[in-house]
Amino acid sequence: MALRLGDVAPDFAANTTEGPIQFHQWLGNGWGVLFSHPADYTPVCTTELGAVARIKAEFEKRNVKVIAVSVDPLESHHGWIKDINETQRCSMNFPIIADEKRQVATAYDMIHPNADDKATVRSVFVIGPDKKIKLTLTYPASTGRNFLEILRVIDSLQLTSGHKVATPADWKQGEECIVVPALSDADATKLFPKGFRKIKPYLRYTPQPNI
Numbered sequence: 001m002a003l004r005l006g007d008v009a010p011d012f013a014a015n016t017t018e019g020p021i022q023f024h025q026w027l028g029n030g031w032g033v034l035f036s037h038p039a040d041y042t043p044v045c046t047t048e049l050g051a052v053a054r055i056k057a058e059f060e061k062r063n064v065k066v067i068a069v070s071v072d073p074l075e076s077h078h079g080w081i082k083d084i085n086e087t088q089r090c091s092m093n094f095p096i097i098a099d100e101k102r103q104v105a106t107a108y109d110m111i112h113p114n115a116d117d118k119a120t121v122r123s124v125f126v127i128g129p130d131k132k133i134k135l136t137l138t139y140p141a142s143t144g145r146n147f148l149e150i151l152r153v154i155d156s157l158q159l160t161s162g163h164k165v166a167t168p169a170d171w172k173q174g175e176e177c178i179v180v181p182a183l184s185d186a187d188a189t190k191l192f193p194k195g196f197r198k199i200k201p202y203l204r205y206t207p208q209p210n211i
């Protein structure tokens with residue numbers, strides 16, 4: 001069965017371009033992003049890995065480790081990394097899992113046979129410090145992902161895990177948040193010293209509480 005939000009992210013042992021890992025141990029106590037790509041030496045994937053390498057510092061700032069996976073072998077990954085570095089203004093700085101036996105792809109349901117029975121789709125899993133899945137995304141092979149959106153979601157996930165707020169459409173770090181509906185006005189007054197704006201009983205905005 002497909003993995004759902006709140007499920008524990010399956011643990012696995014794997015070979016990567018930065019050596020063997022045990023996934024949960026590698027994650028440590030922080031957050032993680034595991035993302036699959038269909039195949040090495042393909043154009044969209046080349047741009048995606050370059051894009052992540054260029055903004056890796058942004059993931060680190062948020063205490064997030066990133067790791068990619070495809071069903072190609074390690075030697076292929078190493079050769080491809082040279083092309084990524086050459087063409088994408090980057091120096092690859094995170095591991096790629098060599099999932100030749102499809103253990104990771106199977107555990108995370110990354111092969112969608114009605115799309116392609118051999119290659120993985122473009123899956124993204126954001127995993128919290130409790131090793132539970134906080135976000136899943138699935139893109140087709142033909143569409144490269146927007147990794148700034150993944151960072152934006154992580155900002156929301158990290159904020160809302162510690163404060164009784166949600167984030168509205170297109171929210172970005174620093175913008176007004178939504179007071180969760182379960183909170184009464186009286187409790188919201190106590191919890192949010194900067195106050196809140198009440199548009200409707202269920203639609204209340206407050207300044208981002210952690211800045």
Ligand code: BEZ
Binds near residue numbers: 038039042043141
């Ligand atoms: C790509 O990464 O460019 C790609 C991979 C599989 C199918 C189509 C595009």
